[in-house]
Amino acid sequence: MADKHAKHKSKYTADRLIPGAFEGETVTRRRFMVGTANAAGAIATAAFTLPALGFALGPIFKSTPHHWETVGKETDFNEDNYVPVVFTLTAGIGEAGKTTAYVRKFNPKIDTDPSDRDSKYIAISSRCAHLGCPVRWVDAAERFICPCHGGVYDLLGKRVGGPPVRPLDRFYTRVEGEFVQLGPRFSVNSELKRFSPRDPGEPLDGIGQYLYPSRPTAQKL
Amino acid sequence: MPRLPKLPAPPLPAALKAPPRRPSESNGKDGPLEGAKEAGISVVDWVDERTSLSGAGRWLMFRKVPKGTNWFYTLGSATLFAFLSQAVTGVFLAMYYRPDPAGGAYESIRHVTNEVFLGQFVRGMHKWGSSVMVILIFLHMGRVFFFGAYKYPRELNWVIGVVLLILTMVMSFTGYLLPFDQRAYWATIVGVNINGTGPLIGPYLSDFLRGGGEFGATTLSRFYAIHMLLVPGLIVALIGAHLYLVTKLGTTAPPWQKAKERDELLEAEV
Numbered sequence: 001m002a003d004k005h006a007k008h009k010s011k012y013t014a015d016r017l018i019p020g021a022f023e024g025e026t027v028t029r030r031r032f033m034v035g036t037a038n039a040a041g042a043i044a045t046a047a048f049t050l051p052a053l054g055f056a057l058g059p060i061f062k063s064t065p066h067h068w069e070t071v072g073k074e075t076d077f078n079e080d081n082y083v084p085v086v087f088t089l090t091a092g093i094g095e096a097g098k099t100t101a102y103v104r105k106f107n108p109k110i111d112t113d114p115s116d117r118d119s120k121y122i123a124i125s126s127r128c129a130h131l132g133c134p135v136r137w138v139d140a141a142e143r144f145i146c147p148c149h150g151g152v153y154d155l156l157g158k159r160v161g162g163p164p165v166r167p168l169d170r171f172y173t174r175v176e177g178e179f180v181q182l183g184p185r186f187s188v189n190s191e192l193k194r195f196s197p198r199d200p201g202e203p204l205d206g207i208g209q210y211l212y213p214s215r216p217t218a219q220k221l
Numbered sequence: 222m223p224r225l226p227k228l229p230a231p232p233l234p235a236a237l238k239a240p241p242r243r244p245s246e247s248n249g250k251d252g253p254l255e256g257a258k259e260a261g262i263s264v265v266d267w268v269d270e271r272t273s274l275s276g277a278g279r280w281l282m283f284r285k286v287p288k289g290t291n292w293f294y295t296l297g298s299a300t301l302f303a304f305l306s307q308a309v310t311g312v313f314l315a316m317y318y319r320p321d322p323a324g325g326a327y328e329s330i331r332h333v334t335n336e337v338f339l340g341q342f343v344r345g346m347h348k349w350g351s352s353v354m355v356i357l358i359f360l361h362m363g364r365v366f367f368f369g370a371y372k373y374p375r376e377l378n379w380v381i382g383v384v385l386l387i388l389t390m391v392m393s394f395t396g397y398l399l400p401f402d403q404r405a406y407w408a409t410i411v412g413v414n415i416n417g418t419g420p421l422i423g424p425y426l427s428d429f430l431r432g433g434g435e436f437g438a439t440t441l442s443r444f445y446a447i448h449m450l451l452v453p454g455l456i457v458a459l460i461g462a463h464l465y466l467v468t469k470l471g472t473t474a475p476p477w478q479k480a481k482e483r484d485e486l487l488e489a490e491v
Contacts, residue, residue: 059432059439060425092438094323096406131411148411197434199427201418211420215434 063217068174068181071103077121077180079105082137084126087182100126101171101182102137102144110155113192121173123182124157129164132200144168158190165203166190280468287474293368294472296361301460303354307392310347311449318399320445322438326401351393358386370473378466381459388456395448398441409444410436 013021013028020029071085082102090097102124111122124144126134133148143160144153152161157168167190172183185197189204196214198204203212269275317337319329333340362382365371371379398409413436417427432439 057429060428062433064434090435090437092323096322096401096436097438131414133407133411148407199417199424200414202424212417212424213421215424215428 061217066184068183070179070181072180073178074180077103077105079107100134115194119173120175121180123171123173125169125171125185127169127200129166129168129200286472289475289478293364296357296364300357300361303350303357306350307354310343313343314347315449320442322441326441330400358389369476375470378463381463385459388452391452395444398444
């Protein structure tokens with residue numbers, strides 16, 4: 001038996017005069033039962049909370065495979081003006097999954113950016129870089145104009161007025177036989193440097209590309 | 222809890238009062254009619270004996286209210302009834318609604334509006350009632366602010382109220398997509414992208430709302446689940462907490478109501 005008045009309590013329950021204590025026992029049965037019940041509750045809660053949370057957050061980390069959509073024949077497009085094409089971006093939801101792009105042939109006189117040199121076609125997304133409304137190409141003004149908040153872009157999709165924070169997004173293009181196909185979207189900064197696709201309203205100049213990181217699952221083409 | 226004193230009989234005119242029973246008549250508790258009259262009371266008594274709910278009911282309903290309370294104090298209850306109206310009409314709209322982005326959602330709303338008996342009316346109640354609820358919340362908030370009713374010890378109730386305001390805004394945002402017409406679709410695109418403009422977490426937040434990088438097959442059903450399951454549950458729970466604190470802490474007197482001087486109190490007692 002230990003001295004009751006010892007400064008430090010013994011770790012053995014038997015030494016602490018707890019009734020029914022076993023030799024060498026360090027955890028009281030009451031403490032053991034409380035711990036077991038709490039642990040069982042925690043496990044049961046985690047068993048349905050964690051899968052549900054993962055289910056809800058999963059889409060953020062889901063990567064969607066690239067797909068190419070045929071939008072017309074090579075003869076449909078020219079160097080001087082845009083032709084609007086409507087194609088399916090998200091399958092399975094009908095009209096809501098379609099989007100519009102403005103397509104023209106590569107024109108060495110205006111498309112002076114080195115990264116554009118390899119593409120035979122330029123496809124500009126109609127999704128406004130402000131908040132995602134659909135812009136339209138106004139031929140007479142040679143401008144893309146957004147109906148929602150007055151964003152204005154020039155022939156190359158660079159912002160010339162209104163609230164947008166970066167130029168219009170573009171789509172990768174390729175030619176299969178005689179058909180022109182559009183692939184995944186990419187975003188550009190004000191110097192038309194290419195970036196992984198960002199949502200509208202997210203600037204890409206200066207610190208912007210770090211404040212608005214791209215999707216962790218975005219695949220490089 | 223001390224027993225409440227028995228309330229005095231209401232001041233009825235003499236013609237309406239039941240005549241006192243004569244000793245020769247029976248005590249009137251034997252007939253079937255009397256038994257039926259007693260049945261309701263005995264059911265309530267039976268429940269109360271096993272739950273003691275009448276005490277909680279008295280605590281909630283028969284509170285002391287300060288002098289000078291006026292119509293502005295009813296704005297909170299008005300908001301509550303606007304929410305109840307939204308809840309009831311929403312449940313019945315859910316019986317017809319199909320969260321199908323390939324055309325079914327719009328079609329089901331069109332069906333409710335044009336073909337279901339009283340459908341246009343109930344949908345109208347839900348649609349316009351949502352605006353009414355938001356307006357009432359701000360009026361209620363203004364009353365609490367200008368009457369200084371957010372001060373100690375009621376700060377926590379203000380905080381709960383602000384969370385309820387945010388949840389109501391989430392309801393408005395998610396409910397706006399459900400008709401799935403052009404206005405709903407583009408308003409949601411813009412709204413989600415506004416979410417995305419928050420630095421660092423913005424892109425993840427908008428991906429979470431859309432359920433992916435683009436407006437996709439599950440976006441509509443996500444919004445529907447948030448609109449009719451997740452947020453209403455939270456709102457009901459927080460309204461419960463809000464009402465508990467209102468009952469616990471009592472109502473504030475309007476700011477122009479001055480407390481009685483000690484002398485006046487003493488005179489009143491004399």
